[in-house]
Structure formats: C-alpha cells, structure tokens
Amino acid sequence: MNPLIQNYLRSEYAQGKRRTIFCPGCGNGIILGYFVRAIDELKREDGFDDSKLYIVTGIGCSGNIPVPLKYNIIRALHGRALSVATGVKLVRPDSEVVVFAGDGDLLSIGGNHLIHTIRRNVGIKVILVNNMLYGMTGGQVAPTTPMEAITHTTPYGNPEPPLDACKLAVSLGATYVARWVVPLAKQCIQSIKELLLHRGFGLLECLSQCPVYQGRYVIGIDRPSKIMDYYLKITVVSDKPSYGDKITIGKFVDYERPTYEEIMWSIVNKAREGGNYEA
C-alpha cells in the first residue's frame, strides 16, 4: 500500500483487515487517492488544518470513497448528503465540509437540495462522481446517462436527454464549478485543492469509470484503461460547460459572494444585540 495514503487511513484499513468495496479498475479508488494527495499537499503548502474536516457522503458506490479515511464521516441517506452537510456547516462554520456523492444521488433523488444549497451558497465542497449511471444498484439509467444508451432499465435505449450538472450549477450561481476526468490526475488533484481552499459552495464533477456496468453497457468497453482513453477522446477543455457528444472539462467559474453561514451568523449576532437574550 502507498505509505502516504496509509497515514490517512483508519487502523483496520491501514492494517489491511478491511478493504474498499470497489470493483477492480473502478474510478472511485483513484479519486480517493487524489483526495488524500490533495489534502497532503495542502497541509504541507498552506498549513491546511484537516482536523476540522467533516465528510458527508451520499449512498452509492461513490458514497463509500471516504469511508477508509480517519476523518469524521457521516454516511447520509441516499440523496440527502447536502442537507446533512448544510446542518454541519451552519453550526460549525469554521469546519471544512466535503461531500462525496454519485450522479444519481446528487442530481436525481437529491436534485432539489442541490438547487437550494447552491442558491444559498453554503460553503460546502462537493465532489460529484459521475459514472453516467447507478453503479451500486447494478447499472440503471441516471440523469447523466447519454441518450439512447443501453442500461439495465433502458434495454431499448435511454429515452431521456442527460443533465449537465456543471451548467446547472453555474446557472444557479455556484461560486466554484469545475469538471475533470479521472485519467487527468494533476488537474483533478489541483481542482480538489482549489475546492478545499474556496470560500462558498464549490462543485467538482469528476467523470469516472465504472467498468462493470457503464463500461460494458453504456460505452461498450470494459477494460478500465480503455474507458479512460475513451474519456479523453470525448472530452475537450473549455471555460464553458457542455455535455453532449463532446463533454467540456475545465474550470468554469471561480469567484466569491457572501456565504450562507456568514449571513446566518450575522443574523444571530444582530438578534442578540442589546443583550435581548431569552431562554
């Protein structure tokens, strides 16, 4: 095991008594590695305080990414990670709250919370793992699945057009939005670092391979390395989100506006002015 990563693991994972649940060649394990490297670099470069980290996950294969890590981890219900994370961030505005969620979790069952969390600009950092379908439940269509794609619940082809999470986030006023793809390690790690240092809501969508279902059925390739090659073929760097035959990747927005937790706490302080405290 990589000794750098080992330092960040719960004892049973570090000792090899427990393993991640991912299939061989899955992008989830690679993203876990990127996340640890980003934190490790930030700690050395910027004195990033990882003791203030809370990680909230959705339910899905990708919701298992941070489980081996030593941090405070809350496995939320399917679709509700952003709500739980908002609760944490409001009562601990000085903490760093990161969410790992799948495309089904964040964009389908949890879609309403995504809209409102971005609108409020809650200082939560979301890593959206987009494998273009539901991995955990065995390869069903998701809101990100390309049109006409074959999945276990669209055996005659997907009748629905996909949703561009980044375009949605930008339109709602998200203050940091980027999309990268698992084969581009440097960009992914750099983006996670930016996300962690960002003030306000941030979304990093990571296009990731699910060799078992997405590879085999949606794109018709099951070798993980070949899926990554395929991803590099269908993506192009741009400063505008687009999700069609070509998917644009890159950083789409990065700016600041007052955060929900800042505004909330200023309201609390205002309400308490003049000692009008009532129990």
Add this chain to the structure above:
Amino acid sequence: MGKYSLMMGSEALVRGAIYAGIRFYAGYPITPATEVAEYMAQLLPRAGGIFVQTEDELAAINMAIGASVAKWKAMVATSGPGFSLMQEGIGHAINTEVPLLIVDVQRGGPSTGQPTMPSQQDVFQARYGSHGSYEIIVLSPGNVQELFYLTIDAVNLSEQYRTPVILLTEEITAHLWEKIYVPGPGEYPVLPHATPPTRGDEGFLLESQLHDERGYNVANDPELSAKALWRLIRKIRDNVDKISRIEVKYFDDEPSVFIASYGCSARSALAAVKMLRQDGYKVGFLRLITLWPFPENTIRNAVRGASTVVVPEMNSGYIVNEFRLLGLNVVSVPKLGGEMPMPEEVYSIVKGVLS
C-alpha cells in the same frame, strides 16, 4: 425563579425546546405546526441558535441530523404530510444514534386531509412509520403546561438514549392558550448534548447501513447485523419502566371500569369520569403520557381489578388495541372528523357499559 405566563401551546413548546438546549431548528411550513416555526424564527436567534426554513421536510430532518451530529441539540416540527416525508430520516437517526426532537402537531386524514383540524391519527405512524425493526419513544402532552415540560423531557430522553424522540401533540393543544409556569434557568434538569464518539486520532464513522460499535458496515453479516439491531431495540425495550409514564386518578376505590386516553382526548375523558362520579358511578381515569414504548406493566398494575377499559381517541381506534393486547375487555370510542370526543358522549358510553 421562574414566572407565570399566558401562552399558546406552540410558544410553550418552543420555549421548552430552547430551555432544553435546542439551538438548531429546520422546518417547512405546514398547518397546524407553522406557529412552532414562526415562534422559533423569532426566539431561536436571540438564544444564539439557528433557524432554517428548508426546501422540504426531507431537507429539514437531514439538516437537523447534521447539526446534531456536529454540535448542537436540534429539532424539527411538522404535521401529517411532512411527518410522512420525515419517516426515512427518523429511522436513519435511530440507526446512527443521533439525538433529535421531532414534533408532529397532528391534523386529520391521509393525504392533504384536514389541514386545520386536530386528530390523533398519527399514533401508529409515530410508532411504526419508518421502515425496518425499531423501537421509538413517543410522548403525548395533555395540556400547555405539560407540553412545555414534555418538550424538555423529550430532549433529555433523546440525549440519554441517543435516539430521536417524537413529541406527538395535536392541533388543539398547539393552538390552545393556557397559563403556564416557566421555570427559571437551572430549575428543571437538562442533559448535555451527545455527539458521536471518536477514537484516538480517528474521527467518527456514522454509517447508515447496519454497523458495529466502531461504525464499520456489517450489513452482509447476519450475526453482526442481528446484534447491531437488537442493541438498538433493547436499549429502549429494556428500559420501558424508566422511560414511560402514565397518570392515574380515581383508582382508590378499585373501580371496575377505567376510561383511558391521551393527549387532548384525555381532557374529555377526565371530564367524563368526574361527571360519572358525581352521578355515583365508580370509574377510574388513566392517561398515557408516554405512548411508546407502551408501558404494559405499569398499566396492568394501575388497572388491577378493573374488568373494562374505555378508550376515547381521535382516530379509528388505534391505542385501544394495545389495551386489548393486555387481555383487558375494551370499548373503543373512535372519533373522526376533527371534533374532540365530548365528555357527554364518553359519559353515556360508559354508563351503557356499567348498566
């Protein structure tokens, strides 16, 4: 020193919650629980707490879970339809042992039902509404003063047993104005807030699948899964006599008939007992303060010698079944439509039973 004050049930609930140390409220407007949110929005920031109006009830209960896990005592309040939406979150808080206060101000009917009318139709949903096997604590206040104290008790129980506790009230009590005593700081006991334990330099792991004491997922192991679930169930079941309370009146002369009720219906039940006694009938009074876990032994002892229990309630006859399971002869007085059972109605039914 505390003070006396005339207030609406909803305000008493809010003041009780703040007294108990609740500092986070998340909710979505719904009749007849809206006043709880509105009083909270006013009073909570002044106590240094945070109020959020969420996009829906799913967000509300999950935000409250996040706040409770991270730092503060947290609560939600809702009514029928919103209570349905919160059910998954209630089970999640049970499984991850997150203290939480959940208030359901009952209105009538399935679906959108009767928004402005009271009922007691959610008593089984409060007990069985979430999926899976579990036990839960449900309290049922009978008047505004008790609403205040039971709110504090509910928060204390949730901290002691690290589990969500449901305060089940009705439109009637939430909208009723009564004079109550509000204790001064420190006068009524309040437990500290419990957050998940960490180990050494390892943070907590709050797993939503069945898990062992360290948070590791054991869902694929039948033995460990059963162990995990039984522990959650037993921590409530084995403490029923510590958790659950009833009120008994007019029992000294060993009446053969009791009127047993709870919440606002118990007010009519008590009035009926008094009328019957005035007319020379020996009738006892029993009121459930805790609905769940159902205090079987305490009830059995209290009504020893009685042959019949008459149970007025504002639903199609739910809690009456629990009395039936105790082997008692029961008479159900179910009431639908939004009106309370009247003392006269109960009076004549009991008179019929006695003659």
